[in-house]
Amino acid sequence: MRVLSIETSCDETSLAVVREDESSFIVEKNIVSSQATIHAQYGGVVPEVAAREHAAWIFPLMKELDIPHDGKGIDAIAVTAGPGLVPALRIGVELGKVLAWSWNKPLVAVNHLEGHLYSVWLETDRPPLFPSLCLLVSGGHTELILMKDHGKYQLLGMTRDDAAGEAFDKVAKLLGLPYPGGPQISKLALEGDPAGIDFPRPMLDSQNLDFSFSGLKTAVRLSVEHHASLHQGGLDPVDRATIAASFQQAVVDTLVHKTLKAVQQTHPKSVILSGGVSANRLLRETLREKLSVVDPNITFHSPAIVFTGDNAAMIGAAGMMKAKRKEFVDPLTLHADPNMNLISL
């Protein structure tokens, strides 16, 4: 089976063609707007296109994808139907509907979170085993999800305020680092002492599996203000690196602690770390290490770096599994759903 997939739920416009292999998915093509340039040959010169201007991106990316105009060789269309921004989602959903209807191909609606779960099934010879426990961390998400089987999900916990990735970006701003903040903080943290400041580890002692990062953001702001007031010229470079390292450690400790707590409760065979923040090396290595101590038989899975952020390839993988279960939707009635629920699937 070969699937054409479409993702426009947030910042990225992305199109992919994914094909199945024995145990995983082969990504034939995966084009993401933030890494692409709109070529001048398409309708004249296109000025720089902003994030979320999916309408401006989508057909140039379609051209770039370079598939037969009659859809030959494509067996199904998969599109992200939610959750996300309605005007953004709508562009992808409408394209999916039109293609499915005019090519007379089956259409599947994929939940964006489900896509992130399937990012670890892309291009691998060692897919996760069920049940799998997934920590999904990105700019907009911090969720613990139990995946009992293909298409069977249970939401165990999530952030009550800010997502982990958002905390990285906002702390980066407090430290005067450019956007996106995650990689910048990690780099600066290499020069600082991660035990230098004892930032709060929110909700560590609570019994549930929820997260909270807004208090940490406020604690970092107070610390920055305090350290900056100690010196004439503002924040000292050593203090700055210490704050970055201590903050990153607090986030990693919290995420790892809660994930291990969920492992104890659910006894998974595999643990999945996915989403944009899963590119963070300290998080990957700490979780892998701690997990091997808790139970060396649990396998650990994290996507290739290109599949950590939003991309259509992961939507194609999730969509193909749905297509195999014949969970098709009607191209004439599908709507974007901004609050689409993973469990109601």
Added chain:
Amino acid sequence: MMYQSHNEEETKQIARRFASTLKGGETVFLKGDLGTGKTTFVRGVAEYFGFGGVVRSPTFTIMNRYSIDQGPIKVILHMDFYRIEDPSEFTALALEEELGRPDTIAFIEWPEKDTQQFVFATYQIHFSCTGSIHEIEY
């Protein structure tokens, strides 16, 4: 009016009092630095209208939508323009379809970046914080 808040609960209390004056169709700008209580304030508003779900920061989603059913107001839009880099991005948000409807109240965090050119603010609320005292003014 200028209010002082010493903790999250007091901020939500001030928010509930503010919410009780809303009739529908209002758009409220929430201005203030990181961690001064803008999202906490919207949490208080949502509680006042009996919203039972979780109010999360919309910084990444840009727009959260809370459905409520008390009186004429059916929808709270919780927006955040922190990540808007250029005013041209507003057109892609299709705000004209959402704002000003009589069954909708809208709260916008980080309405800087020329939002005023696109959106009319019924109220502006200013948040600040010195030490542990938070100030809320509208």
